[in-house]
Amino acid sequence: MKFIKDFKILKNTAVSGDTFILELQLKEKLPQMFPGQFAEVLISKSKKTFLRRPFSIHDVNTSKNTISLFVKKVGEGTTALSKYKTGEKVNLIFPLGKGFNLTKNKKVLLIGGGCGIAPLLYLAKCLNENKNDIHILLGGRSKEDILETEKFKKSGKVYISTENGSLCEKGLVTQNPVLKNKFDKIYSCGPMPMLKEVAKIAKQKNTECEVSLENTMACGIGVCLCCVVETTKGNQCVCTEGTVFNIKDLIWQI
Amino acid sequence: MADLKVKIKNLLFKNPVLTASGTFGYGEEFEDFIALNKLGGFITKGTTLKSREGNAYPRMHETASGMLNAVGLQNKGIDYFIKTTYPKIKKLDTNIIVNVSGSTIEDYVAVAEKLNTLEKIPAIELNISCPNVKQGGMAFGTSCKSAAEVTRAIRKAYKKVLIVKLSPNVTDITEIARAAEAEGADAVSLINTLLGMAINAETRKPVLSTVTGGLSGPCIKPVALRMVWQTYKAVKIPIIGLGGIMNATDAIEFFLAGATAIQIGTANFIDPQTAVKVVKGINDYLKKHKINSVKEITGKI
Numbered sequence: 001m002k003f004i005k006d007f008k009i010l011k012n013t014a015v016s017g018d019t020f021i022l023e024l025q026l027k028e029k030l031p032q033m034f035p036g037q038f039a040e041v042l043i044s045k046s047k048k049t050f051l052r053r054p055f056s057i058h059d060v061n062t063s064k065n066t067i068s069l070f071v072k073k074v075g076e077g078t079t080a081l082s083k084y085k086t087g088e089k090v091n092l093i094f095p096l097g098k099g100f101n102l103t104k105n106k107k108v109l110l111i112g113g114g115c116g117i118a119p120l121l122y123l124a125k126c127l128n129e130n131k132n133d134i135h136i137l138l139g140g141r142s143k144e145d146i147l148e149t150e151k152f153k154k155s156g157k158v159y160i161s162t163e164n165g166s167l168c169e170k171g172l173v174t175q176n177p178v179l180k181n182k183f184d185k186i187y188s189c190g191p192m193p194m195l196k197e198v199a200k201i202a203k204q205k206n207t208e209c210e211v212s213l214e215n216t217m218a219c220g221i222g223v224c225l226c227c228v229v230e231t232t233k234g235n236q237c238v239c240t241e242g243t244v245f246n247i248k249d250l251i252w253q254i
Numbered sequence: 255m256a257d258l259k260v261k262i263k264n265l266l267f268k269n270p271v272l273t274a275s276g277t278f279g280y281g282e283e284f285e286d287f288i289a290l291n292k293l294g295g296f297i298t299k300g301t302t303l304k305s306r307e308g309n310a311y312p313r314m315h316e317t318a319s320g321m322l323n324a325v326g327l328q329n330k331g332i333d334y335f336i337k338t339t340y341p342k343i344k345k346l347d348t349n350i351i352v353n354v355s356g357s358t359i360e361d362y363v364a365v366a367e368k369l370n371t372l373e374k375i376p377a378i379e380l381n382i383s384c385p386n387v388k389q390g391g392m393a394f395g396t397s398c399k400s401a402a403e404v405t406r407a408i409r410k411a412y413k414k415v416l417i418v419k420l421s422p423n424v425t426d427i428t429e430i431a432r433a434a435e436a437e438g439a440d441a442v443s444l445i446n447t448l449l450g451m452a453i454n455a456e457t458r459k460p461v462l463s464t465v466t467g468g469l470s471g472p473c474i475k476p477v478a479l480r481m482v483w484q485t486y487k488a489v490k491i492p493i494i495g496l497g498g499i500m501n502a503t504d505a506i507e508f509f510l511a512g513a514t515a516i517q518i519g520t521a522n523f524i525d526p527q528t529a530v531k532v533v534k535g536i537n538d539y540l541k542k543h544k545i546n547s548v549k550e551i552t553g554k555i
Contacts, residue, residue, distance in 0.1 A: 002286040004526060042524065050471060051316050052524060093526070216314055218321060219523040223279035223299075225325045226314035235307050235328060 001031065002096060002221065006089045010066055012082070015147050018073045019115060020082050021058065024090065025066045033060055034099030035123035036212055036244040039069065040220035042091040046080035051218050053077050054239070056119035056189070057095065067094075070118040070148075096220050097243045100210050102126055106184035107133040110156070111198055113173050113190025114140050117148055119212050119243075120189060124155035135159065135183070139173025139194070142166045174198060183207055189214075199247040200254040209247045213238045256540035257547035258533070260294070260514050262492050263440040265376050265415045267294035267349055267515060270548055271505065271533045274496050274519030275300055275353035275379060275419070276325065280339045281346065287526040292533060294515060295349030298335070300381050303361045305331035309386060310463040315452040320471025320498070321520060322450050324464040326386045327355050332365045336372065344374040351417065355381040355391065359407045366412040376414055380405065380439075383421030383446035385468045392446075395421040398433040409438035417494060420444040420485075422474075427481045428488035435489045443494035443517065444485060445478045470520040472498040479511045486512020486553050500528065502535020512553040 007024035014020050040052035058070035073079045084090065100123055108127060112120045117138060127134050134156025140146050143166040152158050160168035161176045169176050173190070174197040182205070188198045189212040202209035215238040217227035222240035229238050230251040236242070247254075258269035273296040278284060281296050290296065308328025315322045330338075335352070343350060352375055356362040362380065369375050382395035382404055394400045405418055418434040420427055422445035431442050447468025452461040478497025485493055495513030499505050500521045508516045521528040536548060545551060 004287055048318070050319055050524070051321060216312060218314055218316075218323075218520075219277075221279075221283050221526065223277060223283050224314065224323065224523055225276075225299075225308065225328050226312075226323055228308070228311055228313065228328070230311075 002093060003031065004091065004093045006091050007067075009084050009086055009088050009090065010064070011086060012084055015070070016144060019147060020071055020073075022069045022071065022081070022084065022090075023066050024069065024092070025064065030060065030062065030065055030067065031095065033057055033067065033095040035102070035126050036099030036119050037095040037097050038119075038220070038243060039067070039092040039094035040096060041069070041081070043077045043081050044091070045084070046077050049077035049080065052093065052220065053081075054096070054217055054220055056212070057122055058118050059122050059125070070115065070121070072115040093220060097239055098241065100187055100212070100244050102130055103132055103185050104130045105132065107182075108135065108185045108187065109178070109183040110134065110136045111173060111186060111188040111190070112136070112138050113194040114145055116188070116190030116194070118189065120187070121148060121151055123187060124152060128155040135178060137161070137173060137176055137178055139176070139190070172197070174201060185209065188212070196252055196254055199250070199252060202247060203254060210244050211247060212243045213245060214243070256537050256545065257549075258537060259547075260549060262377070262417070262514065263415050265349065269294040269533050269536070270509070270515035271529050271536070272297055272349075272351070272494065272515060272517045273522060273529050274517040275381065277519045277522045280335070281343050281350065284522070284526050288530045291347040292530045293348050295351055297351045297353050297379050297517065299329050300327045300353045300355035300384060301329050301332050301335055301365065302327060302355050303332055303364050305329065305334065312461060312463055313467075315461045315467070317450070317452065317469065317471070318473060320469055320473035322452055322462060322467035322469050323447070324386045324462045324467035326464070327384055327391070332368050336368060340372060340374070349376055350374060351377045351379050353379045353381050353419070354408075355384055357387065357391070359404050362404055363407050363411045366408050370411070370413055377417060378412060378414070379417040379419050379443060380408055381419050381446075383419050385421070385423060385447055385449045385466070386464060392421050392423060395430060396424050398429050401430045402433040402437050405434045405437035405439055415440045417441045417443050419446055421446050422477060422481055423449045428484050431485045431489050435491050439491060441492045441494055441514070442485065442489065443496060445474070445481050445497045448474050448477065470498070472500055474498050475504060479507060482508055482513050483511040483555075499532070502532045502539060505532050505536055506539055506551070509548065509551045510553070510555045514549070514552055
């Protein structure tokens with residue numbers, strides 16, 4: 001079941017210069033939400049932002065009845081959203097998409113590139129509840145791009161790569177030594193070149209791998225058919241059949 | 255409650271608010287948000303004889319007050335619709351209209367013939383205006399001769415209500431409307447999307463995989479209103495108006511320009527409850543202005 005509801009902003013916290021977390025509270029009880037699902041947010045204060053914007057569900061707090069969205073300022077819409085204040089309302093269509101398939105009692109690696117960490121925090125929490133051995137690899141251009149590390153540490157062991165070497169391993173996230181280890185499953189979200197490299201590594205090691213895609217979309221509910229990705233079953237909507245795909249279902253040249 | 259009922263030929267609509275093809279799936283996608291029975295009707299995604307994969311990604315680009323799309327009629331084909339989708343939606347108490355698309359006249363006719371047999375499909379919308387396919391589509395809707403040919407063939411094959419959806423990408427839309435009317439169309443719907451384009455200045459490449467795409471949303475409303483008004487003066491059959499309708503006021507403007515009914519399109523992406531809000535808003539407008547029936551305002555400017 002999907003819903004269209006107004007949420008009240010409980011907190012809007014700057015995480016770095018260009019990222020922020022919106023903590024949104026619903027009056028009625030939140031429906032069950034799975035990691036990897038997303039919400040379509042109406043940014044009504046930005047008149048130039050015509051369509052809703054999709055954001056991963058970053059975290060869920062059932063006792064406070066809140067969800068969090070981790071957002072990077074990239075254009076007028078997200079910049080306007082960063083200025084919303086506590087007490088203001090935003091309209092969401094949620095929860096959308098199919099989430100990650102959660103393993104139990106397995107050794108898993110989560111790989112997040114840049115703001116690709118957005119869906120991974122709630123994923124790490126849920127995987128933790130399922131008693132998995134969790135390893136989390138975060139990557140970015142520099143140390144300023146490595147965010148939320150302390151929160152991730154609550155769910156698993158954290159590894160870090162920065163392209164300029166300003167924090168931990170120098171190099172691309174996909175060059176981090178932790179990838180030499182054997183995992184039962186890899187979960188990843190981030191820029192497309194990174195995801196393809198992750199998929200390549202997983203394929204070589206014969207490791208199951210799920211990736212969350214960020215294709216441009218309009219509706220979020222599978223009717224505009226704009227966000228498609230090529231799969232073994234033909235073009236599928238990322239918004240309804242994803243955003244999470246098992247790499248074996250994607251037709252990627254890797 | 256004002257009288258919201260409208261008729262196209264012998265087909266009664268409980269209200270004049272429909273949803274536009276390609277923005278509403280096959281209805282069921284909206285069941286979490288609205289009661290579909292509250293709509294005058296809905297028009298399905300463009301459906302072709304054989305399944306189609308559509309165009310490559312990227313297919314969409316947001317523009318000022320609108321969006322471009324280049325989906326290219328991705329659909330599972332008419333047989334899938336009949337076997338899988340129709341049984342799920344046929345019990346709905348609203349008019350389900352199938353948008354029929356094709357690359358050849360034979361394809362259009364084959365789809366229309368199959369739809370003749372479906373009891374709960376009282377009408378089809380003949381799509382001769384899709385700008386995003388290489389063959390057929392808009393090619394049929396941009397000359398009087400081909401529009402007439404395809405309408406004539408479908409009129410022969412299809413017994414129920416025939417709506418022809420017109421392209422705005424023509425010099426004079428009234429000529430195409432007249433051609434469709436002369437060949438037996440029961441109504442025309444207008445406008446489909448306007449052909450447009452987006453370029454990324456940084457990459458110096460077109461944004462859409464197909465380079466051009468169809469522009470929709472409030473940015474096209476003035477063009478749509480103008481074409482409805484022109485067509486209203488040119489034909490006697492009813493007009494279903496669409497193009498950037500976001501709320502009841504927009505809908506009222508289309509009635510005043512000459513529309514008998516309207517379709518909500520791109521607005522469904524932003525607020526999936528738009529159509530039911532528009533039904534209520536039309537009723538409020540009529541009550542406020544002490545007008546008994548929505549039919550009374552068609553063409554009254």
